[in-house]
Amino acid sequence: xxxxxxxxxxxxxxxxxxxxxxxxxxxxxxxxxxxxxxxxxxxxxxxxxxxxxxxxxxxxxxxxxxxxxxxxxxxxxxxxxxxxxxxxxxxxxxxxxxxxxxxxxxxxxxxxxxxxxxxxxxxxxxxxxxxxxxxxxxxxxxxx
Numbered sequence: 001x002x003x004x005x006x007x008x009x010x011x012x013x014x015x016x017x018x019x020x021x022x023x024x025x026x027x028x029x030x031x032x033x034x035x036x037x038x039x040x041x042x043x044x045x046x047x048x049x050x051x052x053x054x055x056x057x058x059x060x061x062x063x064x065x066x067x068x069x070x071x072x073x074x075x076x077x078x079x080x081x082x083x084x085x086x087x088x089x090x091x092x093x094x095x096x097x098x099x100x101x102x103x104x105x106x107x108x109x110x111x112x113x114x115x116x117x118x119x120x121x122x123x124x125x126x127x128x129x130x131x132x133x134x135x136x137x138x139x140x141x142x143x144x
């Protein structure tokens with residue numbers, strides 16, 4: 001399986017995304033970047049502001065959901081879009097999965113950043129998580 005990519009899949013109304021990472025952490029990073037790529041051209045977002053995002057999910061699917069939701073909440077609260085994400089860990093702690101990431105970006109400015117599509121919410125619709133040969137593939141839908 002070729003890995004380390006973000007792919008936008010066909011969907012009638014929403015953003016359907018597939019990411020593949022060489023590790024669970026890399027797949028989380030790519031999923032976060034894909035969220036912001038729906039909203040803007042992340043290559044034009046300078047890493048001026050840092051935020052640490054840390055949370056837990058009751059299983060891996062809910063951890064992915066919470067991760068994307070936490071990023072979306074940070075955008076809604078502070079108008080920050082991220083272009084660099086380093087997930088320090090995604091680890092199983094008992095029955096939960098905990099994650100922690102350092103996210104770098106800038107405040108969205110329509111003078112500097114392309115306005116693409118507003119993401120309204122993260123969903124569990126069509127969510128898939130699979131692992132093969134140590135590589136992780138996620139599929140998820142963002143409500144736009």
